[in-house]
Amino acid sequence: MAEPMYRQIARDLRQQIESGALPPGEKLPTEQQLSEKYEASRNTIRDAIKWLTSRVLVETRPGQGTFVARRLTPVVTTLSVDQETGLGGGEGKAAFSEVEARGRKAVASQPKVEIHSASGNVRARLRVPEGTQVVRRGQERFIDDTPWSLQATYYSLELVTRGAVALLTPEDIRGGTVAYLKETLGLVQVGYRDRILVRPPHEDESRFFGLPDDGRISVVSLMRTGYQAGDKGPVPFRVTFTVLPADRNQLVINFGQVPGALAAPAVV
Amino acid sequence: MAEPMYRQIARDLRQQIESGALPPGEKLPTEQQLSEKYEASRNTIRDAIKWLTSRVLVETRPGQGTFVARRLTPVVTTLSVDQETGLGGGEGKAAFSEVEARGRKAVASQPKVEIHSASGNVRARLRVPEGTQVVRRGQERFIDDTPWSLQATYYSLELVTRGAVALLTPEDIRGGTVAYLKETLGLVQVGYRDRILVRPPHEDESRFFGLPDDGRISVVSLMRTGYQAGDKGPVPFRVTFTVLPADRNQLVINFGQVPGALAAPAVV
DNA sequence: GCAAATTTGTTCGTATGTATT
DNA sequence: CAATACATACGAACAAATTTG
Numbered sequence: 001m002a003e004p005m006y007r008q009i010a011r012d013l014r015q016q017i018e019s020g021a022l023p024p025g026e027k028l029p030t031e032q033q034l035s036e037k038y039e040a041s042r043n044t045i046r047d048a049i050k051w052l053t054s055r056v057l058v059e060t061r062p063g064q065g066t067f068v069a070r071r072l073t074p075v076v077t078t079l080s081v082d083q084e085t086g087l088g089g090g091e092g093k094a095a096f097s098e099v100e101a102r103g104r105k106a107v108a109s110q111p112k113v114e115i116h117s118a119s120g121n122v123r124a125r126l127r128v129p130e131g132t133q134v135v136r137r138g139q140e141r142f143i144d145d146t147p148w149s150l151q152a153t154y155y156s157l158e159l160v161t162r163g164a165v166a167l168l169t170p171e172d173i174r175g176g177t178v179a180y181l182k183e184t185l186g187l188v189q190v191g192y193r194d195r196i197l198v199r200p201p202h203e204d205e206s207r208f209f210g211l212p213d214d215g216r217i218s219v220v221s222l223m224r225t226g227y228q229a230g231d232k233g234p235v236p237f238r239v240t241f242t243v244l245p246a247d248r249n250q251l252v253i254n255f256g257q258v259p260g261a262l263a264a265p266a267v268v
Numbered sequence: 269m270a271e272p273m274y275r276q277i278a279r280d281l282r283q284q285i286e287s288g289a290l291p292p293g294e295k296l297p298t299e300q301q302l303s304e305k306y307e308a309s310r311n312t313i314r315d316a317i318k319w320l321t322s323r324v325l326v327e328t329r330p331g332q333g334t335f336v337a338r339r340l341t342p343v344v345t346t347l348s349v350d351q352e353t354g355l356g357g358g359e360g361k362a363a364f365s366e367v368e369a370r371g372r373k374a375v376a377s378q379p380k381v382e383i384h385s386a387s388g389n390v391r392a393r394l395r396v397p398e399g400t401q402v403v404r405r406g407q408e409r410f411i412d413d414t415p416w417s418l419q420a421t422y423y424s425l426e427l428v429t430r431g432a433v434a435l436l437t438p439e440d441i442r443g444g445t446v447a448y449l450k451e452t453l454g455l456v457q458v459g460y461r462d463r464i465l466v467r468p469p470h471e472d473e474s475r476f477f478g479l480p481d482d483g484r485i486s487v488v489s490l491m492r493t494g495y496q497a498g499d500k501g502p503v504p505f506r507v508t509f510t511v512l513p514a515d516r517n518q519l520v521i522n523f524g525q526v527p528g529a530l531a532a533p534a535v536v
Numbered sequence: 537g538c539a540a541a542t543t544t545g546t547t548c549g550t551a552t553g554t555a556t557t
Numbered sequence: 558c559a560a561t562a563c564a565t566a567c568g569a570a571c572a573a574a575t576t577t578g
Binding site for chain 2: 051054055056074079080121124125189190191192193194195196197198200214215216218220223225227229233234246247249250251252253254255256257258259260266
């Protein structure tokens with residue numbers, strides 16, 4: 001038994017999908033029918049389908065059947081600094097200009113504001129001791145009414161006590177928080193560092209994005225630490241966490257002179 | 269039956285793993301033993317373990333048992349341009365300086381050179397018509413003797429006919445190909461665009477990296493298009509594809525002034 | 537080096553539950 | 558309510574990989 005039967009069946013079905021014999025959205029024969037066709041038990045057919053499912057080639061819907069997965073058109077986000085606004089890509093309004101330029105509708109929820117103790121990554125990024133109070137401003141974003149990103153920015157509560165009280169209002173801050181902090185406190189962001197990693201989604205993220213609960217689709221976690229000038233070099237003053245489903249997003253970063261046109265999604 | 273039995277069992281085991289009762293590397297009880305403990309059939313236990321496996325919480329080894337997965341210490345790659353060398357991060361020797369600064373040993377294979385027709389993404393990135401001949405320079409990279417990245421750069425064959433014959437030699441080009449093209453052809457890279465996406469690994473990639481063949485660990489695909497100056501704006505002249513396993517790599521990009529220290533891996 | 541014991545992997549059959557049409 | 562289709566669960570047998578004696 002060089003290759004298990006369920007793998008042979010999976011391979012055959014995969015070939016049919018990739019050759020186009022079974023186009024996206026098409027319903028596969030029922031497990032019963034496949035069982036007869038391949039002369040295997042229904043359990044073995046299910047193993048084959050499970051193999052295809054874990055590769056996101058098909059998806060099963062109870063009571064309906066198994067369907068060839070549809071390809072999602074990826075959203076491209078440019079991370080490099082916008083030369084005009086000076087805003088980092090993927091932030092505030094800038095996050096949407098690109099999406100809207102493609103004729104898709106983008107909306108963001110009202111920010112949700114919370115205050116709690118900085119923990120784990122937030123402490124590490126902001127370089128604050130345990131127990132430090134931070135303001136968390138969270139937002140949910142949608143494209144064409146489907147969930148697209150979860151974003152949360154953390155600021156030390158000290159910024160509020162120094163006068164940046166608008167950080168506590170659960171509304172969009174006109175012009176963006178970076179500009180607001182500059183006006184209010186004279187705090188200038190001199191640079192930022194993006195950190196990108198891929199990981200399985202948390203449960204709440206799976207729920208929000210409607211990802212399958214088996215964790216086979218990862219999320220891209222984007223951490224952006226903003227720095228202000230300090231005596232001994234740049235000092236962090238805010239950190240933003242953005243979470244995007246990995247299967248429908250691409251990131252683009254430009255260095256130096258590159259074509260001005262919007263970057264089109266790459267073919268996977 | 270609100271929550272299926274196999275999920276309850278998986279949840280219980282997961283809790284034991286995350287609480288530390290079952291530390292990384294520890295062997296779980298055998299399927300037989302778990303079957304008795306939870307009063308479920310072996311198949312149900314296997315379903316629970318499969319659930320944990322798909323989340324990379326455990327890994328099973330035939331003939332040995334199931335073990336709590338060990339956390340890999342991620343490798344951090346900085347993509348932004350090195351201020352001193354002018355080289356893009358993640359390329360050539362620059363790709364390794366960061367790794368070696370952490371006391372890890374990094375080696376690259378001799379480049380493998382091939383010539384063939386540009387296809388798909390290569391055509392799209394280089395903006396060349398179907399049938400265009402390109403030079404492909406491929407390299408495998410290792411950190412501490414474990415496979416770390418697969419990289420392939422494509423150049424139009426025209427660069428060779430114009431005099432950049434070293435592109436065809438299966439050896440490292442001293443100083444890097446970007447510098448070589450500048451010396452030889454006066455071709456200056458004025459900018460580049462990075463494009464990042466996440467996808468399941470191809471079969472050859474799974475083999476090379478030793479990833480589980482069920483595709484549950486994705487790879488990060490990094491495409492870098494290099495541009496030279498042209499009459500009507502920047503024109504692409506090379507494209508590099510780098511593939512990294514997503515579970516052990518982090519990317520960092522700096523904009524403006526940021527702390528000079530090496531970026532430490534973030535906690536997931 | 538080989539044989540036995542252990543452990544996971546594959547496959548079948550069967551029964552029942554749950555979601556959708 | 559009935560029919561259809563996938564989901565869960567049990568039991569059993571043999572295969573393949575690995576360790577142990």
